[in-house]
Amino acid sequence: MELPDEPTADIALTLNGEAIRARVPLRQNLVDWLRHGAGLTGSHVGCEHGVCGACHVQVDGVVVRGCLMLAVQADGAAVETIEGATSSGRIRALQDAFFNRAALQCGFCTPGMLLQAAELLERNPDPSRAEIREALSGNYCRCTGYHAIVDAVQAAAASLRA
Amino acid sequence: MKPARFDYARPETLSDALAILADGGAEASVLAGGQSLMPMLNLRMARPGMLVDINRIPGLDAIALADGVLSIGARARHAEVLASPLVRQAAPLLAQALHHVAHPAIRNRGTLGGSLALADPAAEMPACVTCLGATIVLASASGKRRVAAEKFFLGVYATAIEPGELILHVEIPAIRPGWTHAFQEVSRRHGDYAMAGLALALRRDGSRVAEARIALCGVESATRRQAEAEAALVSGGVGAACQMLGGLDAMGGDEVTAAHRIHLARVLLRRAVGTED
Ligand code: FES
Ligand code: FES
Numbered sequence: 001m002e003l004p005d006e007p008t009a010d011i012a013l014t015l016n017g018e019a020i021r022a023r024v025p026l027r028q029n030l031v032d033w034l035r036h037g038a039g040l041t042g043s044h045v046g047c048e049h050g051v052c053g054a055c056h057v058q059v060d061g062v063v064v065r066g067c068l069m070l071a072v073q074a075d076g077a078a079v080e081t082i083e084g085a086t087s088s089g090r091i092r093a094l095q096d097a098f099f100n101r102a103a104l105q106c107g108f109c110t111p112g113m114l115l116q117a118a119e120l121l122e123r124n125p126d127p128s129r130a131e132i133r134e135a136l137s138g139n140y141c142r143c144t145g146y147h148a149i150v151d152a153v154q155a156a157a158a159s160l161r162a
Numbered sequence: 163m164k165p166a167r168f169d170y171a172r173p174e175t176l177s178d179a180l181a182i183l184a185d186g187g188a189e190a191s192v193l194a195g196g197q198s199l200m201p202m203l204n205l206r207m208a209r210p211g212m213l214v215d216i217n218r219i220p221g222l223d224a225i226a227l228a229d230g231v232l233s234i235g236a237r238a239r240h241a242e243v244l245a246s247p248l249v250r251q252a253a254p255l256l257a258q259a260l261h262h263v264a265h266p267a268i269r270n271r272g273t274l275g276g277s278l279a280l281a282d283p284a285a286e287m288p289a290c291v292t293c294l295g296a297t298i299v300l301a302s303a304s305g306k307r308r309v310a311a312e313k314f315f316l317g318v319y320a321t322a323i324e325p326g327e328l329i330l331h332v333e334i335p336a337i338r339p340g341w342t343h344a345f346q347e348v349s350r351r352h353g354d355y356a357m358a359g360l361a362l363a364l365r366r367d368g369s370r371v372a373e374a375r376i377a378l379c380g381v382e383s384a385t386r387r388q389a390e391a392e393a394a395l396v397s398g399g400v401g402a403a404c405q406m407l408g409g410l411d412a413m414g415g416d417e418v419t420a421a422h423r424i425h426l427a428r429v430l431l432r433r434a435v436g437t438e439d
Contacts, residue, residue: 007167027165029204048164049201053267062241062270068200069271072170073217116267137352138265 011075016084024071031055031066042082053139056112082111094156103152105143117153165203169212184303184326197272236275236329252336255343259286265353275329281321284355284380293361293377296334302327315384344434356380358426362434381423404428
């Protein structure tokens, strides 16, 4: 997408705990820059218009749609992707529960699901099934079905409380 | 798809933003939370010449309660409004309705002002501020202007905002003793667009409804006070009010017919009158 005369801007941000600088096309979405500019392909691109939740990343401590933010808007922000959340161990209990409960098949939706579920459990350590469904209502899964995913979030919540 | 090219400005002060908007005219679009604008850019349904990003301007997200008026900055995120104890205390209607606004990740970024400025007929916030008799405070390079919510929403994606204007904040009269609020909605899935939604503020005298304010979303093309239904609710009860809703100028559509929307509005009014808190 980067044409020779493409207007760009310089950004400085913290990405998965590391201070970095980059030059980004003005019109590039955050998730596209993360994948193609920063080489972090764990965030996925499904719909590109805010419907599916595959592109979730954390910006300044809250989960956002990576396709509904420009990369240039991440200037000065702290961004954490699924790669950072994995290596810090912050979502370990959820990842174990997703594995044990077979809460993924192709895995396309999984990074977005995990980040959103982690935000829920931080706010509410003992969510009901209805609360889990409400929290994940903006994350589409096209193969597993939601039952196992809700099971996994409940199991992770129980293991974190234990 | 990817957005078409645009110029991008990120002013650090309100006066800079207003100067840029004054120069940019109709070519400039305000970028706040971006939860509606960014999809339209990605799909190239919108191709503004310039984006004016207001996310760096200090103070535009303040929430305050003073002298019986709840003031919410235009850039307050839905999640911040939902979590605010001041909002829960002074405008419980907003807190109830915000549970229906999209999904957590969208609420983390989307703003109250953005929702009002877009004026999607299915959106909850326009109906809520109309029901509560809010005032929308606008600024431009030539000064400030106040517009009553009842005069602000003009049609599908149409508002009283003039080119060069920006919403600064919204002033909502705090709930008074004896009043209760209720918000009800039907959508296909949680967080989807409303097939119909209803905002209600009520004052009861014993078991009798003494005063009522009603506004709908997802039914008519612009939200408004439902004065006829309000009067009928006070004089004749919920049955009479439901009858008045038969006169709604409901939107049609392949998936949800006008008759279905009117049916849902009646169901929601009955629920709201029974469940307000
Ligand atoms: S790719 Fe962002 S929500 Fe679908
Ligand atoms: S596991 Fe395939 S989309 Fe969810």
